[in-house]
Amino acid sequence: MSDVVTYSREQSSGVITVNYPPVNALSHAVRSGLLAALEQGQKDAEAKVLLLVCEGRTFIAGADIREFGKPMQEPGLPEVVNTFESSDKPIVAAIHGTALGGGLETALGCHYRVALSSAKVGLPEVKLGLLPGAGGTQRLPRLTGAQKALEMITTGEFVGAKDALALGIVDAVEDGSDIRAAGLAFANKLADEGKPVRRVRDITDKIDAEKGSDVFNQFREGLKKRARGLFSPFKCVDAVEAAFNLPFDEGMKRERELFMECMESPQRAGLIHSFFAEREVSKVKGLSKDTPVRDVKTVGVIGAGTMGGGIAMNFANVGIPVTMVEVKQEALDKGLAIIRRNYENSAKKGKLTQEQVEERMSLITPSLTYDDFKDVDLVIEAVFENMAIKKEIFSKLDAVCKPGAILASNTSTLDIDEIASATKRPEDVVGMHFFSPANVMKLLENVRGEKTSDEVKATVMAVAKKIKKVGVLVGNCHGFVGNRMLHKRGAEAMSLVNEGATPQQVDKVLTDLGYPMGQFAMSDLAGIDVGYRIREERRNAGEHVEPSWMDKLAEQNRLGQKTQAGVYRYEEGSRKPIPDPEVDKLIEEFRKEQGITPREISDQEILERCMYVMINEGAKILEEGIADRSLDIDIVWIYGYGFPAYRGGPMFWADQLGLDTILEAVKTYQDTVGGEQWKPAALLEKLVAEGKTFGDL
Structure with missing residues (x-):
């Protein structure tokens, strides 16, 4: 028997104990x-009931991530x-901490389930x-019915113990912290009462009641919006539907077929990749x-303002007091009112x-x-x-703040070292670039200056975790990682519209x-004035910035959603962008001013x-050491700019497409479009020549 799973007996209960720190994951052992x-336990004649319990802080919390990507060794979890x-013999699963994924599936294979009130269960x-x-x-919908099973499985969200009890997922909930005692008490009671084996596979009342229901088609319709572009949520629906349309064993075969489709x-x-990169x-x-x-x-x-208020909320949300300073009482009152409104809406x-x-206010x-x-x-x-x-x-903060206080800027583009030069403590200065809305977006792009101390770097990364953000530490340059790449994309998007595309075609x-x-x-969404100010700042610094029809929007006070008019127009209370003929006219006039004859441009x-x-540009960022790894860039773009996580981030996506394909296209656009942005990165050329990927770095 494995040393990570042991068997013992206490009175009439045979106890199977899993002890595989840190989360009792379902490794081969x-x-x-x-x-x-x-x-x-089956051979132990004195054991009337068996109890499955785990040591440490949690029940089985899922698969062993150390085995991801490796061939599965028998026995597999279904077996x-x-x-x-x-x-x-009746088996009781005693759940504390979390029973997730294969952990919950294992518990559903047991005949009874008892949980501590602090426990959570889910299939993520x-x-x-x-x-x-x-x-x-196949088993969960037999306990919960179709709707709740679909919700849990297609979102991967967890359910607390008391809700799990109401749904029929667990049979009892106990207060306290001693799961072994709670499990033994439950098991001994079963033994005393002579309770029989009760297999989930045989529970069919909810299955029978919902056969022929339209719940699955309705759920798929909702998923088209909620899970746009995703593959596995729709396969999840197919699998749950099989539980209602097929005998149990055939449903299990169908689940395995659909599982393998997802695997491929x-x-x-x-x-x-996104999962591991985030960690x-x-x-x-x-x-x-x-x-x-x-x-x-x-x-x-x-x-x-919008950013300051959102940043303050992040700290209040985790119980950290915040002092928020403004230059005018009116601005302060307005900001506080918006924060309160956000909390009231929640x-x-x-x-x-x-x-x-x-409490948070x-x-x-x-x-x-x-x-x-x-x-x-x-x-x-x-x-x-x-x-x-x-x-x-x-300069003012340097004079006022105590020694050891960290001075951070939420700048999205500006030079952290130049900002630090206004202080006598550049080692305490760092960038903490939050993304809008700051109380919602998960990314925190922490920017190290040339003299930022290791202690400050470590602290801001710890702060990110404390306020439930995904922190990424990057180097200092114009735009850092995210906005530096975004500016290149934005410039190309502008050029494409100038050349004949429409904003809505580019966006689609x-x-x-x-x-x-x-x-x-x-x-x-961000505000047309944000980009306008950045361009003006660069012009004031003596840089050449191409004229833009976006500047004309800003000058007309078409600032985006906040004024209900920007590139698109917006109806009161709606964030849905509506193409505006006025903008089409403005773009047409801009093309004439610049002597551009529009052409048809393909989606490709x-x-x-x-x-x-x-x-x-990402390859250049890696060359320069602004990002240490391609996965840092991937996480910045997934959590800061909405790059689809199922594509793994832009650099992972590039590896999947083939860097040779990317390089060939870059060289083509260098010849046809021109500009420094299309000069191939030396790293990109090197990787292609060596047959390597960004992931190999």
């Missing part, structure tokens, strides 16, 4: 051990679950482009695990209680003076993109690829010019 322990379900395989492959799609989908590779970005190259981290107990935010949706709303202290920053541990400046203003602010190509919105709709050219220019 655990699967083999479960079968061996079950066999021992383990079926063997448990076939036991002649869809988040990796898969579906539950050990009977989850390129989306699975992209989602698994890997926290490991910063050259930064020791032992690097000291400063304690951030209080935070200051400069600016109560309360209306049932995500917060009114008590939590008031009480953590945000408004102020009109920098003097109130004298004791904070971290200050984040969130004013608009103007270097002179930012340097003036940092990008949304068809999987982005939630296109380049121009995103500009409207739009795709290549918008995306391949990004890949080429």
Whole structure:
């Protein structure tokens, strides 16, 4: 028997214990051990009931990620679950922590389930482009009915123990923290009462009641919007539907067929890359695990606008007090009102209680003076993109803030080193680039300056985790990683429209690829004035910036969604972009002014010019060390710009397409379009010559 799964007996209960830290994942050793322990329990004549319980902080939390991508060793999980379900002795699964994926499937193979009130259960395989492959799609709907099973399986979201009890997933919920005692009590009671084996496969009342229901077609219709472009959620529906239309064993065969279809989908590779990349970005190259981290107990935010307010909410949400400073009371009052409205909206949706709303609001202290920053541990400046203003602010912070306080800028493009030069403590200055809306978007692009200390780097990465963001540490250059690549895409999108495409054609190509919105709709969301100010800043710095019809929109106060008119127009209360003939006319006039004769442009050219220019720039970013790994770029784009996670990020996607294909197109556009952006990156040429990928770096 495996040393990670043991068998013992306590009174009339045979206890199968899994002890495979940290999360009791279903490794080959655990699967083999479960079968061996079950066999021992079956032979133990004194054991009337068997109990499956786990040591440590959780029940079985899913597959062993260390075995991902490797050939499956027998026994497979379906065999383990079926063997448990076939036991002649009742088996109780005692759940604490989380029972996820194969862990919940194993519990469903047991005959009874008891959980601590703090436990959660779920089938999150869809988040990796898969579906539950050990009977989850066949057993869960027998307990919950079709609708709830579909919701759980297609979203991968977890369910708390009390909800699981109401749904029939577990049979009892116990308070306290001793899962072994709770499990034994439940098992001994079963033994005393002589309760029989109760197999989930044999429970058919909900199956019989919903046969012939239209719930599956209705659910698929809803998925077309919620899961646009995704493969596995629709396969999940097919699998659950099989539980209602086929005998159990045939349903299991159908689940396995659909599981293998998901395994062969390129989306699975992209989602698994995204899964591992998200965990890997926290490991910063050259930064020791032992690097000291400063304690951030209080935070200051400069600016109560959209970004400043959103940033403040992130800290209030995790119980960290925030002092928010503005120059005028009116701006402060407006910012606080927007924060309250955001919290109130969450309360209306049932995500917060009114008590939590008031608690979070009480953590945000408004102020009109920098003097109130004298004791904070971290200050984040969130004013608009103007270097002179930012340097003036940092000079004031340098004078006011205590030694050891971290001074951060939320700048999206500007030079962190120049900002730091306004202080006497450049080692404490760092970029913390939040994405709009800051209280929603998961990415935090932390930007290291030349003199930023390792301690500060480690601290801002820890802060990202604390406020539930995905932190990526990047180097300092104009636009850093995300916006530097975005500016190249934006410039190509503008050129394509100048040459004859429409904004909506460009946007459709990008949304068809999987982005939630296109380049121009995103500009409207962020605010046309944001890009306008960046271009003006560059012009003021002496850079040559091409004239743009977008500047004309800004000058006409068409600033995007906030003014209900930008590249598109918007109806009151709606974020749906509507093409505007006025903008078509403005673009037409701009072409005439510039002497451009419009031409017809194919969707393929739009795709290549918008995306391949990004890949080429990403290769330059890697060359220069602005990003340490291609996966850092992938995560920035997935969580900051909506690149479809099922494609794995732009650099992973490029590897899948073939870097030779990308390079050939880049060279073609270098000849036909011209410009520095189409000069092939040396790294791209090197990788193609060596037959390697970005992932090989």
